[in-house]
Amino acid sequence: MLVMKTNEIRNKFLKFFEKKSHVIWPSDSLVPQNDPTLLFTGAGMNQFKDMFLGKGNLDFKKATTCQKCLRTGDIDNVGKTASHHTFFEMLGNFSFGDYFKTETIEWAWEFLTQELKIPEERLRVSVYKDDQESYEIWGKNIGVPPSKIYRYGEKDNFWPANAPLLGPNGPCGPCSEIFFDQGEKVGCGRKECEPACDCGRFVEIWNLVFTQYNRTEGGKLVPLPNRNVDTGMGLERMARVMQGVQTNFDIDIFSPIIKSLEEITQIKYSGKDGHAILMRRIADHLKACVFCISDGVLPGNEGRSYVERRLLRRAIRDGTQLGVKDCFLYKLVPIVSNVMQEYYPDIKQRRENIARIVKSEEEKFHETLELGTARLKELMDVLQRNKQKVLSGQEAFKLYDTYGFPMDMTELILEEKGFAVDKDGFENELKKQRLQARTSSQMTGQVFDTGPLSRIKDISKGTEFLGYQEDACEAKVIALIQGDTLVEAAVAGGEITVILDRTPFYGESGGQIGDTGVLESNGNQVRITDTKKNNDFILHVGKVTKGEIKTGEVIRAKIDIQRRNSIRRNHSATHVLHYVLRKVIGQHAEQSGSLVAPDRLRFDFHHFSGLTQEEITRIEDMANEIILTNVPVVVKELPIQEARNAGAMALFGEKYGELVRMAAIGDFSKELCGGTHVHYSGEIGLFRIIGESSVAAGIRRIEAMTGMAALNRDRDKERLINEMCNVLNTNEDKLIPKTQDLLSELKNLQKEVHKVKQKEISGKVDSFIEHAKEVSGVKIIARKLDEATADDLRKTADMLMKSAKEMAIILGAAQNGRVTIIAALSPNLVKCGLHAGNLSKEIAKVVGGGGGGRPEMAQAGGQWPEKLDEALSFATELLSKKIREGALLSSG
Structure with missing residues (x-):
């Protein structure tokens, strides 16, 4: 059997299916776009949901991907087993109503036995117990003996698991799984051992999902008109098989991280003891966090940010249990970036920023741990005074949740001092938190979104955006949404969301706020107060102010052009600011977020200290110099590689297709951007920074104004200075000395008052x-x-x-x-x-x-x-x- 590196397996897989007429499609971000059912991307099929439902706009029916995924459902098994991860890569091939079971199974076997040269006798397969078609393809077409084909129930060989009996409703179908046999020396040693045994002998390497049914109420499985294929091969597991090692953590993209951990901890990695579990978990969690940060997720207290923070803190705690007292995770970021750079070059480019963010979180958590230790000591003092021996589950949970104290550490410290902890009480509090987290995350728990937009996709492929060239256009009303319901018409006074077949209105995205304006027809009017974007649909949010609006009618859509022009100025100004920031404080000052509104702009960037007044002045001066040169702002569409070769910047956390839109401001700034811009830099007008602050660990924020807004602000300040001069009865040039004299006088008076007091x-x-x-x-x-x-x-x-x-x-x-x-x-x-x-x-x-x-x-x-x-x-x-x-x- 061949020995292959992970990168070689990934490339071989994608090229194999490209030869089978599949389009190699880029991995989606870990942060799903416009998907209310997911917190993180957890499978290769996630970005193709609309294609599976026959509502997508992609112009191909066969695709192959290597998708970066993050799942936390089995987090407690990470490090303990040979295969579990939070972050992993999933290889997949997909058919959207094109080929089905025969080709899928034949190609899978061809890839494994001919491309990877895996001996046929080392492979086993399973099928759903009622899927006779797959059973016969494996037996008759491929020649797998019946003794190596296993029939399992809906828990193991149906997607979603247990769907026929328990749901959810929606597309579903049987699975066929392929396993690699590591031999009788691995696992339980029983001759009758089979893939369903959890001893570890059989490694599941590929899952072939055949989406052929639609589950309806009562568990009825109705055949779909278009049958789909969704396969998933765990890259790390496949590398483990091809490299002949015992666990996923021994493969070439993990072993350098483990080796560096050995050097940091001065502990030899054995692969078996408790230290090995901790090392594996650190490697996994850090890798997950590096990719999360690269996709724009920063550690925080809500949603995805909270998941990331918990992963980092688990890794830090594991480090303390290995004897590491200082920050260490950030030192491993370059190792992760090096092993992953071939397929994920952005990680390497941003490794300094990622390392800074990780280190900042480490420093913050070490402070928290100290507070937690002090708090536990206080709690033990109270127990001792009250002659009690058991710490309540509520207090133990507070230590865990607020201070990041692991339960086992709390138990160990209490046990050393002769105390115990109420474990049942702790578990109850943990269950409450998990329930609250599920509720607050706003995840629906369904595989496919079933809201009104999902139904609109049955009749339309999306809204054509004309706003780069047009300020107004004729358009047809595709749908009207009130609350969560599709309606045929809305009358005056009704709040409504309007979806058109074409529009000049820009839907909020990329930091640029949505347009406002009006929709008009025959004396009827809808005042649009905001515009949102959801995948290919632009949502016009507003209120009917005259007459009514009906589905199917033709209206005239007009944006507020003065407001749009202000937004254009501020958007182009963010690009100028981004360029100048990196010149003044360093290349690490990449954009982390932005808000482009008509009255101001807000720009978040990576930096670990506040800007000095000298730096702010220099940034303002350089920005205004670029504006005054009045260079052309050229926006054009081109292939992504051509844009990168031209020096265009891609932003943290953004996903780009093969064709991108590049905005170039002279020879200065070049960025990939879908927003609206001025035609010449001089249109931006005066640029003034009005605030600089911290918004998160390692993230600073600049707020600024342009054009008339900046001029009016300066006039307001001038008016304020004049009023101060009048109040203090002095001239502008003597305002500061006069103020200093008054403050000195006040200070002396306060001293006298203090003495009297x-x-x-x-x-x-x-x-x-x-x-x-x-x-x-x-x-x-x-x-x-x-x-x-x-x-x-x-x-x-x-x-x-x-x-x-x-x-x-x-x-x-x-x-x-x-x-x-x-x-x-x-x-x-x-x-x-x-x-x-x-x-x-x-x-x-x-x-x-x-x-x-x-x-x-x-x-x-x-x-x-x-x-x-x-x-x-x-x-x-x-x-x-x-x-x-x-x-x-x-x-x-």
Whole structure:
């Protein structure tokens, strides 16, 4: 049997099916576009759903791909088994109503036995128990003996699994799977072992799905008019077979990552022990995150970003268990980029940015872990004081969810100190979170979208966009949507989404906001307030303002041209800004996101520190110089490779077809872009940066204005300066010295006020101590200070603490409709179990607030000033009770 590298297998597969008249189609992004059923792309067929349904616009019926995929359904098995991954590559060949079972099976066998030279005796196949057609093709056409063809049920050999019995409704069909036999020495060793055994002897390498039915209500399988083929071959599994290794993690695109981990951890990878599991998981999770970041997903707290963050944090935690105390994952990014660069050159080009993002997340999580360790220590102290032995599942889950503390680490630390954890309670909280995540993700759980747009695809292939050349056009109304329902007509006052066969309206995409305008016909009018895009359809969102609008009628669609011109200026300005940024601060400053609106532009980019004023000035100057040269802005369609050869930039996370649109601003900026632009750079007008800030780890944001908007803003500032000069009775050139003089005068006055206040507080301290309530040798002071700040209260508490050995202090003040409370305790009271943070929290409830802090001093606030006296009385009673109950001083 041949030994083949992963890249060789990938290329051989794609070329094989190209010879069989398949179009080699690029991998979709990990972030599915306009697909409400998916969080991540998890299969090769995802980007072809419309083609499978007969509603797609692609001009071919046979395709082959190598699709990057991400799945987290089996995440707990990653590293533990030989085959499970979160990120993997899926080779596939597809037929959209063209060839079917015979060709699919024959070509699969030809590829495996003739192209890859796998001995026939090492292969086994399975079919759906009722799929006699596939069984006979394998037996009669291919010559596989009956002893090597296995019939399995709908759980193993139907797609979706269990569809005939459980659903979902929609396209489905039987599967035929191909397995590689690793031999009797692998797995359970039983002679009767077969592919259904989970011992690991048989590696599933290829799944051939024959979509031939439509499941309807009641589980009825109705034959489809167009039968489809969807196959999936796991590239990593196939490489494992062809390289003769035991696990996917021993193949050529994983072994360099594992080797680097050995060097970082100083631990030898054995492939068998617990350390090996952790190393495999780190390699897998990091690879997943590298590809996610390359596709524009940044670590965060929602949706895809949260999945990515959890993967990174699992890998970091695994590193700590291997003894790595510092950041290390970012060092592996270049290794991942090197092994994947042949098919994914963008990873290599962006590896510095990806490494920076990973390192930033590592640093942030290490801080979180420290907080989690401190929190667990606090929880154990509470258990000890309350003479309890079991940490609640809720608290354990908070450690896991908020601090990223793994459950096994919590258990280990508790066990060392003689405590346990409520595992059932933890599992209940985890189930609640998973349910909430499924709900909030807005994923439908269906394989195919069944909303109104899906039904519109039955009658139309999409909307023709004319907006690059036209501001208005005649168009036919294809469909009307109100809420989630298709309607035939809508009358005045009704909110409506209109779909036309052609339109000049730009649907929001690529950061450019959607157009507004009107649809008119015979005195009827729809005011369009927004325009969206969904695949090939442009959705005009608005309200019927006159008469009515009907499906099938011809209307005139007109955009708000002045607004569009403002958007054009700002869009071209983002390209100028992108070019200049990379010149001023470095090539790593790639676009991460943008908003192009009529009144301003927003541009997010990769950078790890705030811009200096000098840098901002330089960026503005260079941008305005390019604008003033008034160079032509040339937009044209061309093959993607030709655009790349011309130096065009592709953006993070964007997917491009073979034919792309390139916008070139003179010899300066060249970017792939589908938006609308000015014809000459001079049309942009004045360019001014109005803000620079951080929006995420390693991502900065610039906000800017152009044209009349920038000019009007400068005039507003000038008007403000004039008003300030009038108020301060000075000239513009003397405004700053005058302001400095006034500030200096104010500072001196504040010092005088502070001295008076301190003297007043000192006078009150003696009075507070003299009238303090004493309980078991402890002086309790709960007093109000009129118009005092939080700082005044803290200083008063500090002065009081110096006046007596044992003291409990609660001070309150009301100012501007808010209450501030400071609680302070002497060291012995803290040792005996009192906690200022807990006390302040309880007392603050009386004034409608909350708070907390350290055991010795804490601050709280509230919104009911009228209840401050009541809160201080409650504080006195609470402290008296706690001191008496604990007999605190006697125990000290």
